[in-house]
Each structure stands twice: as C-alpha cells, then as structure tokens.
Amino acid sequence: xxxxxxxxxxxxxxxxxxxxxxxxxxxxxxxxxxxxxxxxxxxxxxxxxxxxxxxxxxxxxxxxxxxxxxxxxxxxxxxxxxxxxxxxxxxxxxxxxxxxxxxxxxxxxxxxxxxxxxxxxxxxxxxxxxxxxxxxxxxxxxxxxxxxxxxxxxxxxxxxxxxxxxxxxxxxxxxxxxxxxxxxxxxxxxxxxxxxxxxxxxxxxxxxxxxxxxxxxxxxxxxxxxxxxxxxxxxxxxxxxxxxxxxxxxxxxxxxxxxxxxxxxxxxxxxxxxxxxxxxxxxxxxxxxxxxxxxxxxxxxxxxxxxxxx
Numbered sequence: 001x002x003x004x005x006x007x008x009x010x011x012x013x014x015x016x017x018x019x020x021x022x023x024x025x026x027x028x029x030x031x032x033x034x035x036x037x038x039x040x041x042x043x044x045x046x047x048x049x050x051x052x053x054x055x056x057x058x059x060x061x062x063x064x065x066x067x068x069x070x071x072x073x074x075x076x077x078x079x080x081x082x083x084x085x086x087x088x089x090x091x092x093x094x095x096x097x098x099x100x101x102x103x104x105x106x107x108x109x110x111x112x113x114x115x116x117x118x119x120x121x122x123x124x125x126x127x128x129x130x131x132x133x134x135x136x137x138x139x140x141x142x143x144x145x146x147x148x149x150x151x152x153x154x155x156x157x158x159x160x161x162x163x164x165x166x167x168x169x170x171x172x173x174x175x176x177x178x179x180x181x182x183x184x185x186x187x188x189x190x191x192x193x194x195x196x197x198x199x200x201x202x203x204x205x206x207x208x209x210x211x212x213x214x215x216x217x218x219x220x221x222x223x224x225x226x227x228x229x230x231x232x233x234x235x236x237x238x239x240x241x242x243x244x245x246x247x248x249x250x251x252x253x254x255x256x257x258x259x260x261x262x263x264x265x266x267x268x269x270x271x272x273x274x275x276x277x278x279x280x281x282x283x284x285x286x287x288x289x290x291x292x293x294x295x296x297x298x299x300x301x302x303x304x305x306x307x308x309x310x
Contacts, residue, residue: 017092018092018093018291018295019092019093019094020093020243020244020291020299020300021093021244021288022244023244023245023246024244024246026095026284026287027094027095028094028095028096028098029094029095029096030096031091031096031097034091034092034094034096036091036096041089041096041097042097044089044097045087045089045097045099048085048087048099049085049099052085053082057081057082057083058079058081058082059079059080059081059082059107059273060075060079060276063075063079063274063276067274070187070188070189070190071187071190072182072183072184072187072275073275075275075276076181076182076183076254076255076256076257076270076275076276076277077252077253077254077255077257077270077273077275077276077277077278078252078276078277079107079273079276080105080106080107080280082106082107083100083101083104083106084100084101085099085100086099086100086101086102086104086106086283087099087100087102087283088102088283088284088287090287090290090291093291095287098283100283102282102283102284102287103248103282103283103284104282104283105248105249105250105280105281105282106280106281106282106283107273107278107279107280108273108278108279108280108281108286109272109273109274109278110272110273110278111279111281111286112251112269112270112271112272112273112278112279113216113271113272114289114293115235115251115279115289116216116219116220116223116231116269116271117170118235118239118305119223119227119231119234119235120132120166120170120219120223121305121306122234122238122239122305123223123226123227125305125306128226128227129166129226131166132165132166132167132170133165133166133167134165134166135156135162135163135164135165136156136161136164136165136166136169136222137156137157137161137162137164139222139225139226140154140155140156140222140225141225142154143155143221143225143259143261144259144260144261145258145259145260146258146259146260146265147258153180153221153259155176155178155180155218155221155222156218156222158177158178160175160176160177160202160205161176161177161178163204163205164176164205165205165206166222167206168205168206169215169218169219169222170219171206171209172209172210172211172212172215172216173205173206173207173208173209173210174205174206174215175202175203175204175205175207175208175210176214176215176218177202178218180214180217180218180221181217181254181256181257181268182256183214183275184214185212185214185215186198186200187214188212188213188214188215188274189210189211189212213270213271213272213274213275216270216271216272217257217268217270217271219271220253220268220269220270220271221257221259221268224259224261224266224268224269225261228261228262229261229266230266230267230269231251231269232250232251232269235251238304239289239292239304239305240285240288240289242299242302242304243288243289243291243292243299243304244288245285245288245289246282246284246285248281248282248285249279249280249281249282249285250279250280250281251269251278251279251280252267252269252270252276252277252278252279252280253267253268253269253270253277254270254275254276254277257269257270292304292305
C-alpha cells in the first residue's frame with residue numbers, strides 16, 4: 001500500500017538524552033552538532049526526493065490505476081491528493097533534516113494500521129481486553145448499523161470466525177470470512193477469478209497471512225465495540241494529545257460505516273486506505289508518533305504505551 005509521507009528516525013540509546021518537542025514547536029539542530037555526517041543526511045534526502053512514487057497524485061485516480069482488476073473499487077471513504085515528497089529525519093528527538101512541507105495533512109494509507117493496533121493495545125491496558133489470545137467473539141455484542149433496516153451486524157458468529165483471537169486479527173492471520181460495509185473479504189486483493197476466491201479453502205485461524213483491509217476493518221469495528229466510543233477519540237485523548245500532536249490529523253471511515261452504540265452515532269473508522277478513508281496526518285505528527293514508538297511508548301518520562309500482556 002502506498003505511503004505519502006517518508007519519516008526517518010535515527011535510533012540512539014540513553015533515553016535521558018532524548019529531546020521531546022512540546023506542542024506547536026520542534027527544535028532543529030545542525031547534524032554536526034550531534035556528530036552526524038551532514039553529507040549522509042543530504043544524500044538520504046536527495047534519495048528520498050528522487051524516489052517519489054510515480055502514481056497519479058490524485059489518490060482516487062491512483063487507486064483505480066493500481067487495482068483496476070479488483071471488484072468493489074468504488075470509493076467508500078475519502079481519498080486525498082498527494083503533495084510534494086515530504087519527510088523528517090529525527091535524531092535524539094531533534095530535527096536534523098527535512099524536506100517538502102511537513103505541515104501538509106496527507107492520506108497515509110496503511111500507516112493507519114499502526115494507530116489501530118495502538119487503540120487495541122490501549123484496550124488491553126485498560127483491561128477492556130484481558131488477553132490478545134482471547135477470542136474476539138467473546139467480547140462482541142450485537143452491533144446496530146445506522147439505517148440497517150433492523151439487521152444487526154454479527155461479524156464473529158460463523159463457526160470459523162468464533163475461533164479468531166485478537167492476536168490473529170492484529171497479525172492479519174485470521175482468515176476472517178464475511179462481508180463488511182458492503183465489501184466481501186475475498187474482494188480485497190482476490191484470487192485470479194471470483195470463483196476461486198469465493199470457493200477458496202478456509203484456513204485455521206492464525207495459520208495463514210494475508211494483507212486485507214476488509215479484515216482490518218473488522219478489527220476496527222471490534223475495537224470500537226469494546227471501547228463503546230470512536231477510536232479517533234480514544235487515540236486523541238490517550239496518545240496524540242499527550243505527545244503534543246497538532247489538531248489537524250483526522251481518522252476517517254466510510255460513508256456507510258456508521259453504527260449506533262448507547263444511542264449515539266459512531267463512525268467505525270477504516271484501518272487503511274484501500275477503499276478510502278484511514279488516517280490523514282502531517283509529517284510532524286507522524287514523527288511524534290514514531291518517536292513515541294522508538295521510545296517504547298515513553299514520552300518524556302510518562303509511559304503512554306506498554307507491552308501487551310499475553
């Protein structure tokens with residue numbers, strides 16, 4: 001899946017030496033000051049600029065050009081228009097190289113999956129999910145789709161789907177079966193023929209990996225069901241605000257992915273951009289999230305994320 005932001009974070013030891021930028025500001029240092037070869041930084045930037053994706057910058061057009069053989073290609077969520085190649089190089093928390101416009105909010109496609117897995121990890125920390133090895137079905141209530149004509153969503157009730165664990169969903173090894181938001185699982189990166197896709201052998205959960213946004217969206221729906229509130233709201237309160245992210249990022253779903261929980265309309269967001277939607281974010285905010293990840297969930301002494309319990 002295409003990425004529209006290029007982010008590089010150079011690793012270092014000694015967390016105490018790391019600078020954590022406050023909201024709305026980020027200190028820049030000359031690479032020489034941190035004993036980094038500026039020529040290598042320049043070479044990395046030049047290489048990134050020269051390697052720009054050759055697809056159409058209108059990502060809705062690029063989607064059709066790249067996946068025109070697939071069924072169900074109508075845009076379900078919004079697509080963006082890619083700007084100039086953009087990136088940041090961060091070392092010990094400081095910006096030592098940048099190019100393009102790091103303030104431009106871009107569609108990031110599958111980077112969204114990192115944010116989705118974070119909300120699942122937060123649910124485990126909050127003990128809303130006891131273990132990643134638990135089956136998802138045991139946490140699911142009937143889901144009321146908005147405008148669903150009385151039909152409930154039960155995405156984990158088939159004999160196969162009842163065996164799927166949170167870990168399987170997170171690793172994309174679930175072989176989840178079904179249709180979600182009008183798109184069947186087989187339609188995303190399908191077999192050579194529709195017949196082969198529909199009649200494919202069902203693999204035991206956890207045994208076969210496949211990159212599939214329909215299944216990732218099923219994970220997003222399950223996480224929303226557990227939290228009983230929008231995942232962007234969870235991410236904002238628990239992660240993005242504490243690390244000083246801007247207020248310009250947006251996490252979007254599909255026009256038909258609205259559900260009703262506790263009498264409130266909630267959009268179940270998408271876990272990628274294959275059918276539109278997903279995370280729209282600028283390079284500065286992405287770099288903050290990357291720095292948090294590099295520091296194993298610790299931001300300036302506060303442990304925002306922890307390793308999930310088995």
